Amino acid sequence: MKSKQESIFSSKTLTYFLQLTETMNYTQAAQILGITQPALTQQIKKLERTVGAPLFYSVSKKLRLSDAGYTMLHATHNIYELLNEATDEIQQTTSANHGQIHLGILTSIETQVLEDFAVQYYQDNPDIHVTFHMLTRKEIWDGLENNEIDLAIMYLPDDSIKNWKPYDSKKIMSEDLLFIHHNDELADKKRIKPKKTLDCPWVMYPVGYYLDQMVSEEYKNQMVDQPDIVARFTQPGQIYRFMKATNTYSALPKSYLMSLPDRDEITTASFDPQIKFDLSFVYRKAKDQIPRIAQFLEQFDSYLQEKDYYQRLDDIVAKKQGGAK
Known part of the structure; x- marks a missing residue:
């Protein structure tokens, strides 16, 4: 009984x-x-x-x-x-060279640099199995809370989480949200006020997604109308393809736009004031003391010290363009 x-x-x-x-x-x-x-x-x-x-x-x-x-x-x-x-605590006594690492990655993040690192990491550590999980913010936080993912890769600051006490973060790089358009009258502008971006429909992330909230909050702070968003997609590639096909406006992270082989064909501008945020690792406190997690973070640091995030994106684009010739 x-x-x-x-x-x-x-x-x-x-x-x-x-x-x-x-x-x-x-x-x-x-x-x-x-x-x-x-x-x-x-x-x-x-x-x-x-x-x-x-x-x-x-x-x-x-x-x-x-x-x-x-x-x-x-x-x-x-x-x-x-x-x-x-x-x-148990895992802190395990080997640095065996086991699994589960990464929870925000679906709106461009992952090619992370994918290239995963290849190199596997070659150096064949007995550690890395799994990429593309998740929403809620799924990431649920996964962290339930210990189903070891490291989250996401944008910060994130005001949707009120209790940061159980968590630590580690910055990967600073990001800049760029305005994308096809308006010849705006082509020479390197910076643009939100009120100048309302003369054309937009395509954007779904309501509640981090970058959609960033745009919404900035436009509210500038006391201008919200963009007229006629389509929403979860992934940056979907947004970009819709924007090109329909001549709508959008806003995407600089890292994603730099990863595009045809980036010279699009017109971008920074928002004025800039909309900036950080790409970061987030994990439960003491998680970075687990040997294989500590080693993973150290090797990723070394990876970006050799070439930073944007330099590696340039290399990826160069390879694509070279392969297309």
């Missing part, structure tokens, strides 16, 4: 409970978990019977956490934190 602790703290029970606290909707949570809504409801009711109090209540058909629910949520996060710390 299971003890009360086993009933409460089974992995499945906590997973179901956490997912419901994130969506606050039984139907959505069940779909994400891949189970039926009655099955989820049954598990939550079972958990409530075990702890002896309701964890959720409804107000105008909206689900809310009870006081007991908040206590359980806090305890669940503490449990996961302890498990993550134990995992990291």
Whole structure:
């Protein structure tokens, strides 16, 4: 017979409970978990019977956490934190030359430099297996919290995360968001005010994506209208191809535009004031003390010391152009 602790703290029970606290909707949570809504409801009711109090209540058909629910949520996060710390502590005694490294990379990032480094890293460390996961910001933070990814590669600062206490970051390079257009009247402008970019429809990232929020916030700060965005895509290549085919406006990171073989055919300008941000590693505190993670970060530093990020992008473009001849 299971003890009360086993009933409460089974992995499945906590997973179901956490997912419901994130969506606050039984139907959505069940779909994400891949189970039926009655099955989820049954598990939550079972958990409530075990702890002896309701964890959720409804107000105008909206689900809310009870006081007991908040206590359980806090305890669940503490449990996961302890498990993550134990995992990291164990891994700190492992070899630097064996194991796996999971990278969570923001989907809007241009990855060719990272891909080239992965090739070199594998050649130097064939017994360490590196996995690239292209993720949204929410998926990255969930992965970091649950110890499913070791290193995130993303843009900072990120105001969507209020509690940075469990995390550290390491800057890779500074980025500049560039305005892209086909307007001959703007061709000689190296810098452009947001109010001068509103005479044509835009293509951009989806609402809630980091760079879409950066643009939206800057235009709000400058007290000008938001761009008329007629299409949205998750990847910079999709945005770029749509922009070229439709003569719409857009804004993309300098690193992506530098990676294009046809970059001389497009017209860009920096925003005035500039929209700048950092490409960075983000990881749980002490994660960089795990031998294989520390070695990975050290080798990446050396990789960029030989040639910086933009120089390596130039090399990639030169290879592409040479191969096309």
